[in-house]
Amino acid sequence: xxxxxxxxxxxxxxxxxxxxxxxxxxxxxxxxxxxxxxxxxxxxxxxxxxxxxxxxxxxxxxxxxxxxxxxxxxxxxxxxxxxxxxxxxxxxxxxxxxxxxx
Numbered sequence: 414x415x416x417x418x419x420x421x422x423x424x425x426x427x428x429x430x431x432x433x434x435x436x437x438x439x440x441x442x443x444x445x446x447x448x449x450x451x452x453x454x455x456x457x458x459x460x461x462x463x464x465x466x467x468x469x470x471x472x473x474x475x476x477x478x479x480x481x482x483x484x485x486x487x488x489x490x491x492x493x494x495x496x497x498x499x500x501x502x503x504x505x506x507x508x509x510x511x512x513x514x515x
């Protein structure tokens with residue numbers, strides 16, 4: 414990973430558009446259950462970072478992963494990829510201006 418990769422932040426809005434355009438995609442929120450309950454992207458599934466080993470989806474399922482800032486979702490993607498999943502870190506809610514579900 415280069416310094417440029419560290420400075421480049423994924424855009425959640427663009428990532429959501431890719432997720433919605435991908436057949437059988439799952440939008441995965443890796444924040445805590447409390448953070449998820451306070452507001453999450455509609456249609457997302459909560460699986461906190463510290464519980465990723467409990468994932469029960471087929472490995473071919475395309476995963477689009479987000480958190481608050483993009484840091485935990487980056488960690489989650491690395492773990493999920495090591496487990497054989499296809500995933501994309503689509504960033505965080507910090508700058509997101511779209512609707513949230515509570």
